[in-house]
Amino acid sequence: MTADVSLSRPTWVDVCHYDDLIPERGVAALVRGRQVAVFRAFDGALYAVSNRDPFSGAYVMARGILGTRGGAPTVASPMYKQVFDLHTGRCLDDPRHTVTVYRVRRSAAGRVEVADPPAPEPAAREPAAGVTRS
Amino acid sequence: MGVGSASQKRLVVVGHGPAGHRLVEALRQRDSGGSWQVTILGGEPRPAYDRVALTSYLTEGADLGYPAHDPGVIQRHGDPVAAIDRARRTVTTESGRVVPYDSLVLATGSVPFVPPVPGRDLAGVFVYRTIDDLDALRACCAEAKGRARAEGRSPAGAVVGGGLLGLEAARALQGLGLETHVVEVAPRLMPRQLDEGGGAMLRRHIEDLGLTVHAGTPLAALVPPAPGGDGERVGGVRLADGTVIDVDVVVFSAGIRPHDRLARGCGLAVGERGGIVVDDGCRTEDPAIFAIGECALVGGQVYGLVGPCFSMAEVVADRLLAQAAGAASSAAFTGADASTKLKLMGVDVASFGDPFAAGGAGALDVTYTDPVAGIYKKLVVSDDARTLLGGVLVGDATAYPTLRAYVGAELPGPPDQLLFGGAEPAAGELPGATTICSCNNVSAETIRCAIRGDQLTDVPSVKGCTNAGTGCGSCVPLVKKLLDAELTAAGIEVSRALCEHFDFSRAELFDIAAVCGITTFTQLISEHGRGRGCDICRPAVASILASLASMEGRGEHILEGEQAALQDTNDHFLANLQKNGTYSVVPRVPGGEITPDKLIVIGEVAREFGLYTKITGAQRIDMFGARVEQLPAIWRRLVDAGFESGHAYGKALRTVKSCVGSTWCRYGVQDSVGMAIRLELRYRGLRSPHKLKSAVSGCARECAEAQGKDFGVIATEKGWNLYVCGNGGMRPRHADLFATDLDDETLIRYIDRFLMFYIRTADRLQRTASWLESLDGGIDYLREVIVEDRLGICAELDAAMERHVAAYADEWRAAIEDPDKLRRFVSFVNAPDIPDPSIAFESERDQIKPVLVAGPELEVVSR
Ligand code: SRM
Ligand SMILES: Cc1cc2nc3c(=O)[nH]c(=O)nc-3n(C[C@H](O)[C@H](O)[C@H](O)COP(=O)(O)OP(=O)(O)OC[C@H]3O[C@@H](n4cnc5c(N)ncnc54)[C@H](O)[C@@H]3O)c2cc1C
Ligand code: SF4
Ligand code: FES
Numbered sequence: 001m002t003a004d005v006s007l008s009r010p011t012w013v014d015v016c017h018y019d020d021l022i023p024e025r026g027v028a029a030l031v032r033g034r035q036v037a038v039f040r041a042f043d044g045a046l047y048a049v050s051n052r053d054p055f056s057g058a059y060v061m062a063r064g065i066l067g068t069r070g071g072a073p074t075v076a077s078p079m080y081k082q083v084f085d086l087h088t089g090r091c092l093d094d095p096r097h098t099v100t101v102y103r104v105r106r107s108a109a110g111r112v113e114v115a116d117p118p119a120p121e122p123a124a125r126e127p128a129a130g131v132t133r134s
Numbered sequence: 135m136g137v138g139s140a141s142q143k144r145l146v147v148v149g150h151g152p153a154g155h156r157l158v159e160a161l162r163q164r165d166s167g168g169s170w171q172v173t174i175l176g177g178e179p180r181p182a183y184d185r186v187a188l189t190s191y192l193t194e195g196a197d198l199g200y201p202a203h204d205p206g207v208i209q210r211h212g213d214p215v216a217a218i219d220r221a222r223r224t225v226t227t228e229s230g231r232v233v234p235y236d237s238l239v240l241a242t243g244s245v246p247f248v249p250p251v252p253g254r255d256l257a258g259v260f261v262y263r264t265i266d267d268l269d270a271l272r273a274c275c276a277e278a279k280g281r282a283r284a285e286g287r288s289p290a291g292a293v294v295g296g297g298l299l300g301l302e303a304a305r306a307l308q309g310l311g312l313e314t315h316v317v318e319v320a321p322r323l324m325p326r327q328l329d330e331g332g333g334a335m336l337r338r339h340i341e342d343l344g345l346t347v348h349a350g351t352p353l354a355a356l357v358p359p360a361p362g363g364d365g366e367r368v369g370g371v372r373l374a375d376g377t378v379i380d381v382d383v384v385v386f387s388a389g390i391r392p393h394d395r396l397a398r399g400c401g402l403a404v405g406e407r408g409g410i411v412v413d414d415g416c417r418t419e420d421p422a423i424f425a426i427g428e429c430a431l432v433g434g435q436v437y438g439l440v441g442p443c444f445s446m447a448e449v450v451a452d453r454l455l456a457q458a459a460g461a462a463s464s465a466a467f468t469g470a471d472a473s474t475k476l477k478l479m480g481v482d483v484a485s486f487g488d489p490f491a492a493g494g495a496g497a498l499d500v501t502y503t504d505p506v507a508g509i510y511k512k513l514v515v516s517d518d519a520r521t522l523l524g525g526v527l528v529g530d531a532t533a534y535p536t537l538r539a540y541v542g543a544e545l546p547g548p549p550d551q552l553l554f555g556g557a558e559p560a561a562g563e564l565p566g567a568t569t570i571c572s573c574n575n576v577s578a579e580t581i582r583c584a585i586r587g588d589q590l591t592d593v594p595s596v597k598g599c600t601n602a603g604t605g606c607g608s609c610v611p612l613v614k615k616l617l618d619a620e621l622t623a624a625g626i627e628v629s630r631a632l633c634e635h636f637d638f639s640r641a642e643l644f645d646i647a648a649v650c651g652i653t654t655f656t657q658l659i660s661e662h663g664r665g666r667g668c669d670i671c672r673p674a675v676a677s678i679l680a681s682l683a684s685m686e687g688r689g690e691h692i693l694e695g696e697q698a699a700l701q702d703t704n705d706h707f708l709a710n711l712q713k714n715g716t717y718s719v720v721p722r723v724p725g726g727e728i729t730p731d732k733l734i735v736i737g738e739v740a741r742e743f744g745l746y747t748k749i750t751g752a753q754r755i756d757m758f759g760a761r762v763e764q765l766p767a768i769w770r771r772l773v774d775a776g777f778e779s780g781h782a783y784g785k786a787l788r789t790v791k792s793c794v795g796s797t798w799c800r801y802g803v804q805d806s807v808g809m810a811i812r813l814e815l816r817y818r819g820l821r822s823p824h825k826l827k828s829a830v831s832g833c834a835r836e837c838a839e840a841q842g843k844d845f846g847v848i849a850t851e852k853g854w855n856l857y858v859c860g861n862g863g864m865r866p867r868h869a870d871l872f873a874t875d876l877d878d879e880t881l882i883r884y885i886d887r888f889l890m891f892y893i894r895t896a897d898r899l900q901r902t903a904s905w906l907e908s909l910d911g912g913i914d915y916l917r918e919v920i921v922e923d924r925l926g927i928c929a930e931l932d933a934a935m936e937r938h939v940a941a942y943a944d945e946w947r948a949a950i951e952d953p954d955k956l957r958r959f960v961s962f963v964n965a966p967d968i969p970d971p972s973i974a975f976e977s978e979r980d981q982i983k984p985v986l987v988a989g990p991e992l993e994v995v996s997r
Contacts, residue, residue, distance in 0.1 A: 016964050021640065022698065022957070024699035027960075027963040028970075029963050029965075030962045030965050035970075043872055051971075056667040058714055059715055059970060064669070064705075065668070065700075066666075067635075068635075068667070069668060070594065076669030078703035078711055079670060079711065089197075095187075096190055097194065098190065098196040099194070099195060100194070100195055100196075
């Protein structure tokens with residue numbers, strides 16, 4: 001949909017070595033001038049979202065606390081504590097807000113790479129405000 | 135089209151906005167037999183998206199897409215329907231495609247109204263309704279900025295219309311970097327929702343945000359730029375009084391008109407002010423045709439909020455299913471309340487019921503204005519002041535969910551009390567008919583029944599069963615209240631579970647960890663919880679483990695191993711996060727006593743690293759504006775000079791303030807400074823459920839404000855009086871006198887036990903004041919425990935404190951000596967030397983002041 005339409009083929013940008021990531025914590029990385037927060041979940045899975053907290057406008061998402069809500073992996077903004085779904089970028093406390101989701105992968109050499117431009121997997125899209133029919 | 139089994143009926147949905155989308159979702163969900171073959175004909179080039187959140191597409195590039203329908207649904211987008219042939223039961227699209235239907239649903243929404251003013255066709259003039267509108271707007275603003283820069287002026291834009299959407303659009307324009315004007319014909323902002331006082335207060339807030347408001351003068355024309363400029367493009371807005379505002383961009387947000395062209399075209403009845411006439415089943419006079427959402431005129435009214443649109447969609451889904459099953463459906467749309475609440479960059483605005491009812495006889499206005507705090511509240515009540523008719527809240531809308539639910543019902547208390555959000559009624563009293571969730575139109579009764587019927591015990595399951603709270607979310611607090619009330623009534627103890635990952639309260643978890651000797655989060659959650667925790671339980675457990683570590687004499691660093699990942703950002707960087715992502719540094723200054731040399735060091739460090747300095751409210755000095763990568767260097771300097779962490783970032787002992795005391799003060803009867811320092815050094819670094827503050831005064835004049843502290847000490851002729859469980863802050867509480875005329879050692883022993891008992895038994899983030907209020911037996915019980923050792927635990931408590939004192943080590947010294955802990959102190963993992971470009975400062979009163987580089991954006995919490 002909207003975001004997808006504009007997608008050119010993403011290039012993978014090398015960010016750091018997998019071991020540079022503290023388990024269950026995030027780091028901020030500069031991906032072609034854009035700030036991306038990269039997280040390593042307890043199960044080793046990688047997630048990346050824009051480092052900008054939509055509520056405060058400050059670039060701090062990487063410093064949030066990781067966790068789960070109803071099974072979904074989440075990060076809580078360290079500023080005003082809203083919780084975001086790491087798969088969809090949608091704010092679970094106020095679905096009107098989202099952080100852009102980046103694709104991220106671990107290369108054979110153990111490098112962490114972020115896709116630019118960002119591309120939310122359509123599969124991993126959350127129901128929007130008002131249409132949640134859990 | 136319409137291929138599918140012969141028995142299948144063909145449903146054609148015209149328009150794919152929220153209403154159309156919800157209709158199809160609801161239908162497909164329940165139409166297991168596949169009795170309807172659904173075809174969607176959408177006018178926009180893309181499937182339905184969350185129009186309500188449109189602005190976040192502009193400000194955050196948010197992806198608004200609704201979940202895709204299942205593949206069985208045929209969709210055609212970007213080809214609007216041009217005509218309906220009711221006789222043949224077909225619709226024809228602009229591209230000439232002819233689609234037959236058995237039932238037709240019009241969900242064509244509305245179009246922005248653009249008043250017929252001269253110049254409205256100039257380039258640079260927009261409406262604010264679709265993603266395409268916003269793409270065009272953004273492009274134009276970018277161009278305008280370039281042009282303005284070239285001409286050495288700052289770019290400007292005007293929004294015509296000061297209603298909800300107008301203000302939303304205005305903030306967005308500002309976010310795009312334009313100087314923004316709001317032009318409103320009415321004498322006040324949000325005329326449809328706010329009364330005069332509310333409008334005036336809102337205007338003040340809006341102007342504080344840097345927007346310019348022109349209210350009370352109609353728009354005369356849009357004019358091209360001053361001669362020489364491009365005549366095709368808008369250059370200014372002329373008001374009726376002749377004023378011309380120079381702008382590069384104009385956005386019309388002057389209301390909407392139902393999109394009823396198709397209905398008119400095929401002779402269906404429409405209201406005189408537009409809107410397709412339908413009955414309460416959303417059916418037009420032609421039984422084969424329905425209309426839902428903003429294009430429908432139901433009960434003589436058109437609804438401009440998404441909530442009612444959803445309700446109509448659900449109604450029609452129900453009717454269609456019944457029809458296919460040859461049954462009858464009584465589903466009906468019986469109106470919705472147009473209560474609205476939004477938050478524009480921290481400005482709460484809410485209006486509910488009929489805020490103008492006071493106009494009519496037999497109604498009273500109750501108004502509360504606080505010009506300083508920028509708060510305006512008005513309740514409209516029946517003349518006996520018992521029934522709530524409506525109201526307006528600006529600046530503080532905390533009472534909104536409760537008040538809205540009470541519209542039309544008997545008030546639980548005197549109106550003036552309600553205004554202060556104070557007399558919050560027990561949700562048990564809410565009349566069953568009151569709408570709790572207006573997004574999904576769910577009543578208190580429905581929720582109660584669901585809770586009783588399905589024995590629900592938590593909010594998520596209530597949301598799941600009733601849909602309440604799944605829209606804007608503003609009603610969730612009320613839903614929670616209803617749930618708690620029901621549970622208590624049913625004798626079920628309201629869960630004190632920490633969060634979805636632990637069924638235990640903090641105190642229970644503390645005991646579990648203590649008794650089972652658990653020292654890691656992983657062990658605790660795998661043995662006594664579920665999942666991987668969250669921002670609630672992780673820091674709480676981190677604090678528990680840290681308290682235990684020091685009570686057991688294992689002076690373990692809070693950034694040790696797994697612990698590090700649990701910590702809130704303040705603890706994780708051993709500093710306080712500030713609004714722009716920088717941190718503040720507060721070295722400990724025990725008792726507020728500091729040598730000139732140390733003062734000079736602080737000054738030098740601040741100057742060297744360009745930090746903002748301020749004397750804090752607790753007798754020490756705060757240095758603001760440090761970037762993460764600067765913290766270690768700053769602390770190296772401080773530690774070398776003999777400073778240590780002040781734990782301003784931690785739920786731990788903050789400060790022990792002191793007055794001058796007997797050493798200098800002519801009234802002093804004891805050495806308050808000496809005692810304050812002794813206490814601060816004794817309890818420094820002690821992690822607790824919430825922060826701990828203390829003070830020692832040298833005489834009854836109480837210059838150290840000891841009676842406003844978690845534990846406060848006041849000198850007497852014979853020794854010390856101990857006060858406990860006071861605090862300032864949000865709910866100030868005067869401390870209680872615990873014991874009098876104590877000698878030094880007894881004083882300290884009592885405080886040791888007091889603190890340890892609090893740490894063991896308090897709830898997460900519960901200060902000593904509310905902890906005491908929750909203790910059965912209150913202060914007397916506390917005395918029995920601490921003085922008379924009623925629980926026989928005093929020896930334990932004493933020993934625990936001794937171990938803490940012995941094991942204390944400065945967190946910052948340990949951090950700068952450990953490369954592994956220092957790893958985290960970089961702005962960018964892939965560019966350690968590049969400072970965060972979003973952090974910038976301007977100067978104010980000869981010091982730095984943060985400026986957010988990316989403009990803060992508008993926040994619409996809900997309507
Ligand atoms: C710096 C300071 C304001 C100042 O410049 O004077 C301050 C700053 C903050 N206070 Fe405070 N408080 C400061 C003295 C106070 C005082 C006065 C005092 O301590 O004597 C109070 C009222 C007394 C009390 O707490 O009982 C106070 C009551 C609060 C509260 C409300 C606590 C409550 O129980 O209601 C909060 C919110 C909280 O802690 O949850 C808070 C929270 C904060 C936070 C941590 C908010 C935040 O998360 O960013 C601020 C951190 C700023 C920073 O980065 O340092 N601050 N705060 C003061 C630091 C004192 C120090 O040297 O450590
Ligand atoms: C910026 C903004 C903020 C808002 N904020 C809120 C809020 O906070 N809370 C709230 O409750 N409401 C809000 N609203 C209002 C809310 O978006 C509307 O109530 C809702 O979108 C109405 O849904 P709908 O499906 O009836 O109409 P629409 O959303 O207008 O959808 C109608 C669709 O039908 C299409 N269409 C029209 N004619 C044809 C045709 N002939 N053939 C084919 N397709 C056609 C249109 O292109 C459109 O895509 C906001 C609206 C805007 C613009
Ligand atoms: S009172 Fe405390 S929390 Fe509030 S702004 Fe001042 S420093 Fe910050
Ligand atoms: S009022 Fe319940 S979700 Fe909006």
